[in-house]
Amino acid sequence: MPERPAITSSELGVLWLTYQEKTMILRMLEYFIEKADDEKAKKIMTDLYTEIDIYVGKITNIFKSEGAVIPIGFTSEDVNKDVPKLYDNGFDIMFVRLLKEISMGLHTLNINMTYREDIVMLFKELTAITQAYYNACTQYLIEKGMIARSPYVSMPKSTEFVKNTDYLAGMNPxxxxxxxxxxxxxxxxxxxxxxxxxxxxxxxxxxxxxxxxxxxxxxxxxxxxxxxxxxxxxxxxxxxxxxxxxxxxxxxxxxxxxxxxxxxxxxxxxxxxxxxxxxxxxxxxxxxxxxxxxxxxxxxxxxxxxxxxxxxxxxxxxxxxxxxxxxxxxxxxxxxx
CATH class of the missing domain: 1.20.1260.10 (Ferritin, core subunit, four-helix bundle)
Structure with missing residues (x-):
């Protein structure tokens, strides 16, 4: 076996998909950073941009080393930072939080479809980064009063088992x-x-x-x-x-x-x-x-x-x-x- 085997078809596929997603996020962050009025929000997005950009570079290097063409993804032609704000303050972090939620799911699936250690580590690192920024966005939105928590409920005092199939009912006319x-x-x-x-x-x-x-x-x-x-x-x-x-x-x-x-x-x-x-x-x-x-x-x-x-x-x-x-x-x- 060679010291570093060639990447498999599934590894090529998930790296390609990740490249598409990350280059899209970079373009959107460029606009949101440019239009951000809140310094804390701007720092969260700027730091995230730096982290993502590093991993887009890592994926690009893997493609080059394997002799694979670099995908087009999304470039500077897909964003115009010099236009008026399309969303009120708060949407940027709300949306970044949603993107991080999507990324968490994708990275977990991608790890399950990778074998080469460096690529497994790449997705493990991306998962850790994504979780950290998801939490940063959540705490920011709570602090600013821009997100509501799910309803509270009385804590259960005993364990119960379902007694009959009526528990499943909901559509019986x-x-x-x-x-x-x-x-x-x-x-x-x-x-x-x-x-x-x-x-x-x-x-x-x-x-x-x-x-x-x-x-x-x-x-x-x-x-x-x-x-x-x-x-x-x-x-x-x-x-x-x-x-x-x-x-x-x-x-x-x-x-x-x-x-x-x-x-x-x-x-x-x-x-x-x-x-x-x-x-x-x-x-x-x-x-x-x-x-x-x-x-x-x-x-x-x-x-x-x-x-x-x-x-x-x-x-x-x-x-x-x-x-x-x-x-x-x-x-x-x-x-x-």
Whole structure:
């Protein structure tokens, strides 16, 4: 065995995907840093930018050493720092926190698909960095009163076991609404998280809809606004039925600006990434929700988000914005040659 084996197809794939994500985040951070009024927020984002930039360089060096072409990803052409603010103060850290949440999940999955020690270590280091900045963003938002905690609950005094299948009820048309059991704390956690994420996504895509240059892209983002609203409404009603507080944010709204700080290509990719994250979150929420009406709602959300994301993929392909991941050898074509 060579001292350092060549990277595998899965390692190439996850490094390529990470390069796309990190170069997108760098471009967005460049704009948010430029427009930041709060020094503490600016320092969090500036320090994060420095950390990410180092790892984009490390991934680039791995590609070079393996003789692989460097992906295009997102460049200076995809950001314009000299435009008015598209979002109020607070959105930058809210959004960075969401991006770090996505990154935490991706890095964990990526470690499971890597074998070479240096690449495993790269993703372990990225995971530690991501966790640190996720926490920094969370504490900043709590300190500024820009994020609400999930509802408190009375602590359990004894352990209980489910006594019959009525515990799963929620969609039986012959069952009165009043007989539907209250949500348990696991279900509250996933519903609350879904509302919180969709609130941030709603503000993000509202800004994108205001400033997109391509008319088809603008229409696509406007549809995304309505989809986010419908998901927030459905999830909030589930809480309201049980008298549970619905999360709300005190900042981070889109301004009245209609000038794009990012390219349509970048905004479409960012929306696609959030759709993938949302579908994954709904799938996990469905798995851990024991009330069947919740599982049914999350399944519908996943279907709607998938159809929306598929429409976005078609727009990206049509406009030449979807960079193709490295392909496996086309054996049938090689044999024919």
């Amino acid at each position: 012959f069952t009165k609404i009043g007989n539907k059991r209250t949500l348990n704390t696991i279900e509250v956690a996933y519903v609350y998280h879904g509302i919180e994420v969709n609130f941030i996504g709603l503000q993000m895509i509202t800004g994108f809809a205001q400033c997109a240059n391509n008319s088809e892209v603008k229409k696509f983002f406007a549809e995304g606004v309505e989809l986010s609203k419908s998901i927030i409404k459905e999830m909030s009603e589930t809480f309201i039925e049980d008298g549970i507080q619905v999360p709300a944010s005190s900042g981070g709204n889109a301004t009245r600006s209609t000038v794009a700080p990012f390219s349509d290509k970048l905004m479409m990719y960012c929306t696609s990434m959030l759709c993938s994250f949302s579908m994954g979150g709904n799938a996990v929420g469905t798995a851990f929700s024991l009330r069947n009406d919740l599982a049914a709602k999350m399944t519908v959300f996943t279907k709607d988000i998938f159809e929306y994301a598929h429409k976005g993929a078609k727009i990206m392909i049509k406009n030449g914005w979807m960079e193709e991941p490295p392909q496996m050898e086309e054996r049938k074509a090689i044999i024919k040659e």
